[in-house]
Amino acid sequence: MNLTRFAKGRHATKAFDPARKIPASVIDELKELVRFSPSSVNSQPWHFVIASSDAGRARVAKAMQPGYAYNEPKVLNASHVVVLCARTDMDDAHLAAVIAQEEADGRFANADAKAGQQKTRAYYVDLHRERRDLSTWMEKQAYLALGTLLIGAATLEIDACPMEGFDVKTLDAELGLSEKGLTSVVVVSLGYRSDSDFNAKLPKSRLPVQTVFTELA
Numbered sequence: 001m002n003l004t005r006f007a008k009g010r011h012a013t014k015a016f017d018p019a020r021k022i023p024a025s026v027i028d029e030l031k032e033l034v035r036f037s038p039s040s041v042n043s044q045p046w047h048f049v050i051a052s053s054d055a056g057r058a059r060v061a062k063a064m065q066p067g068y069a070y071n072e073p074k075v076l077n078a079s080h081v082v083v084l085c086a087r088t089d090m091d092d093a094h095l096a097a098v099i100a101q102e103e104a105d106g107r108f109a110n111a112d113a114k115a116g117q118q119k120t121r122a123y124y125v126d127l128h129r130e131r132r133d134l135s136t137w138m139e140k141q142a143y144l145a146l147g148t149l150l151i152g153a154a155t156l157e158i159d160a161c162p163m164e165g166f167d168v169k170t171l172d173a174e175l176g177l178s179e180k181g182l183t184s185v186v187v188v189s190l191g192y193r194s195d196s197d198f199n200a201k202l203p204k205s206r207l208p209v210q211t212v213f214t215e216l217a
Helices: 001-010 026-036 054-064 071-075 092-104 111-131 134-155 168-175
Strands: 044-051 082-087 159-163 182-191
Touching: 001 134, 026 044, 044 054, 044 134, 054 071, 054 082, 054 168, 054 182, 071 111, 071 159, 071 182, 092 111, 092 159, 111 134, 134 159, 134 182, 168 182
Parallel strands: none
Antiparallel strands: 044 082, 082 182, 159 182
């Protein structure tokens, strides 16, 4: 598989065909791709809310009004919408759940290996607490999942549009995220583009290789 071809072929879809729906099997594959996204020290400080029904997408679309009305059709007309959320704190309960899952999955050869992983993860959590950028650090992990979702969707011939243009407080309240120790970070609409998607007809544009890369001798 040539991933570069998919990276060059994908674009932020500006208009979706509301009549076309993504098969459940494809959504299941995307869910697995996102679940296996990388994260710093395997901290996995994320949660993903998926809206597939008209009612569910309408709830997400509430966060597009009034200041981000241009994004509302992208939510309402999509097949599925994913709200990528980050934790508001890396609490002991989450850390315990992660280490327990790692142990259940056979990640540790012995007790020392488990203790070493706990120590390493705790070090980075404490480091970002001291730097007062724990929330930013956790949001960065959500964006790693976003990258996985976008390129994964492209390889499955699914169109996508990531959006930061929404009211976070409105969406968090609508979905009850704060009570779960979460906050919305980015919204992604998934589906199939319509003929009115102007962005599909435009050439891709990126800075040249010599500008983006420095080769060290």
